[in-house]
Amino acid sequence: MKIFYAVQATGNGHISRAMTLMPHLQKWGTVDVFLSGNNSHLAAQLPVRFRSRGISLYYNNTGGLNYSKIAFQRNPLALMKEIKELPVGQYDLVINDFDFLTSVACRLQRVPSxxxxxQASFRYTETPRPAQRQWHGELLLKDYVQATHHIGLHFKKYHPSIFGAIIKEEILQAAPSEQSHITVYLPALSDQTLLRLLSPVTDQFFEIFSKETRSLTRKGNLLFRPIEQQAFNRSLIHCSGIICGAGFETPAEALQLGKKILAIPIKGQYEQYCNAAALDQLGVMTISSTESVQTQHIRRWLDQGKTLHLDYSQSIQEALEYLFSVATTRQPSAPIIGQPVCAP
Incomplete structure (x- = not known):
């Protein structure tokens, strides 16, 4: 089986997930990756056959989507030329992780995908939303990618077509401990803001992963570290809790490890508001946005925050078995035989 796997290259989450999934997908056939976008800082250790600037998602200084930059980043004629040249029709299966170009190419060529x-989980009304919905946020999450099937990943199985998070092997196999530090990953906040927010909590040591810091910097009870994946994994595995945004991958890894979480959605990011609503339902402490966080919130979480453990160890097997059971070839009436090339 020939598999076309389109991966959105905005941020690191999509690429990280693709790297985790790749050896499992390759049991079902030959995989060619289409890397679409140019707004990621993670090296894609993937079998990339096609690349494009794609349609990257950009954010403004407050963390919200920069819609004008998104809309005007590409020449429409050049973009349409790329879309028409994507060889999706040459593959038995097209898997699309939130790429607009692949979505349009499949529609034009009438190829199932x-x-x-x-993001696919938001096609379903059962997926948690915040009390105040945003029409443009809903439009992006639900309609940015059109496909024959939508198979979502989320914190819980809110719908039969939604499965648990895809977790890196390093996290799944880790032996977590509870050391004295709190891991902090809030790239939307400046180092100065984090210093002002956390330094008054003098009885707690914070290990902060910063996009501004280039070397280890100690400031009282705060240690600022450059963002580096292995160092972050170690810090998370052995922390007593984590303060992070309300993205998907980092809170899911913390849930897998049974860590106490304080989730703070980035102001203006509707997807993070949705994730925060889901985490709140699970019993994870959340704050309304990065703009409203105060030192008193940190103290209350340290005193009252609770740990929660969810097991995502079977998510890859369950999700891929379902994917191959529902996926179709170019002829919608001819289902792909759900058998891997070699035994999983």
């Missing part, structure tokens, strides 16, 4: 990833 599977939208697979966290």
């Amino acid at each position: 599977v939208h697979f990833g966290h």
Whole structure:
């Protein structure tokens, strides 16, 4: 089986998930990756056959989507030329992790596809939303990618077509401990803001992963670290809790490890508001947005926050078995035989 796997290259989450999934997908056939976008800082250790600037998602200084930059980043004629040249029709299966170009190419060429990833979960009304919905946020999450099937990933199985998070093997196999530090990953906030927010909590040591810091910097009870994946994994595995945004991958890894979480959605990011609503339902402490967080919130969480453990160890097997059971070839009436090339 020939598999076309489109991966959105905005941020690191999509690429990280693709790297985790790749050895499992390759049991079902030959996989060619289409990397679409140019707004990621993670090296894609993937079998990339096609690349494009794609349609990257950009954010403004407050963390919200920069719609004008998104809309005017590409020449429409050049973009349409790329779309028409995508060889999706040459593959037995097209898997799309939130890429607009692949979505349009499949529609133009009448090729079935599977939208697979966290954003696909928002096609279903059962997926948690915040009390105040945003029409433009809903439009982006639900209609940015069109597909024959939508298979979502989320914190819980809110719908039969939604599965648990895809977790890196390093996290799944880890032996977590509870050391004295709190891990902090809030790239939307400046180092100065984090210093002002956390330094008054003098009885707690914070290990902060910062996009501004280039070397280890100690400031009282705060240690600022450059963002580096292995160092972050170690810090998360052995922390007593984590303060992070309300994205998907980092809170899911913390849930897998049974860590106490304080989730703070980035102001203006509707997807994070949705994730925060889901985490709140699970019993995870959340704050309304990065703009409203105060030192008193940190103290209350340290005193009252609770740990929660969810097991995502079977998510890959369950999600891929379902994907291959519902996916279709170019002829919608001819289902793909759900058998891997070698035994999983």
